[in-house]
Amino acid sequence: MPELPEVETIKRGLENNLTNQTIISVQRHRDTLRQPIPKELESVITHAKMIHFTRRGKYILIELNNQQTILFHLGMSGKMIVRPNIKDEPIVKHEHFTLITKEEQRLSYIDPRRFGMIDLFPSEENHTLLIHMGPEPLGDDTHQHKLFLHLLEKLKNKKQSIKVTLLDQHIITGLGNIYVCEALLLAGISPLRESKTLTKIEIQRIIQGIQTILTQAIAAGGSSMRDYVHANGKKGYFQMQWKVYGKEGEFCLNCLTKQKKSVIKRVVQAGRSSFYCDICQK
Known part of the structure; x- marks a missing residue:
């Protein structure tokens, strides 16, 4: 399972490549990972701008400019890959979620064992999975x-x-x-x-x-x-x-x-x- 350094590294990669980019297409290739992916995910995040990337424990949070936040967990085998979008490019094996931006970047969520998760919650609230977590180990x-x-x-x-x-x-x-x-x-x-x-x-x-x-x-x-x-x-x-x-x-x-x-x-x-x-x- 990816631990804090791996999740932090991925978060920084997403941040460097996707900050202030606008989502124009969202494709789900299965409905359930560890838990069902929210049915409203596509309609809520399409046309929203990704404005802030954070990590809490082993979770990656992408805050949008419509006051919603996408939560990702990589489970045992998940990975998130950013690359230039190529029109009509087929999905790769175990790619369960694809996000494409107006700036022609493609974010793929890939998870062979499907123990990860994707969820959505209002930015002003705290996700139920994060409420009782202990303090972060890094800081000043x-x-x-x-x-x-x-x-x-x-x-x-x-x-x-x-x-x-x-x-x-x-x-x-x-x-x-x-x-x-x-x-x-x-x-x-x-x-x-x-x-x-x-x-x-x-x-x-x-x-x-x-x-x-x-x-x-x-x-x-x-x-x-x-x-x-x-x-x-x-x-x-x-x-x-x-x-x-x-x-x-x-x-x-x-x-x-x-x-x-x-x-x-x-x-x-x-x-x-x-x-x-x-x-x-x-």
Whole structure:
């Protein structure tokens, strides 16, 4: 599933290519993904201008100049590709939604596994899926301080492991398995630790680790595995910088720099694989 860096990269690609463009054609090629696509979508968004692109967690929001917002989620295998429109060009395999602009750009929503979603809601309201989401992991110093206080409160009585807690979108939004594993390695915190046992300093290290890993991943265009590509169809390359995720049985690079030898271990937590070094991470 695309995580925050991948969704942010796609959002930026859409923003760079489609801001202030006017929708002149909307084509749906199936009626249902994870949930039905709104029946009124075509009539509401045709002739509207796309004025603002944002991301909330793993959702992409396109605000229109008619006070409506389109919500996209990529599910497990979704991608959104922007390219010049070619008249009568056939749709590609698994293309479920096509949007064409007056400026001759074509936005294709492609989702082989159909776990994604497309929805519509008034811009002045908050979508029901976004209301109870936790704070974003990225932001300026003021935001990071608020995030620290938020996590301090949420973790203080929580017996759940810190790895599982960080994947809870109600606690902190946008994080997924890959980047939580990498951030916990950078912070030196075991994914097995009970959340309530973390000290203030350790929580600060986790926040710093999350911010560092996500910033690096966005700079690298995300991690391309299986289906994920940028809005222009190119792949990300942060997977080349993974130090722990998917590295079971390999030597820990952090330990090797300290003339130690430790292999990466894997454990299943809440149905997800966690990768960690039991020397570096306590």
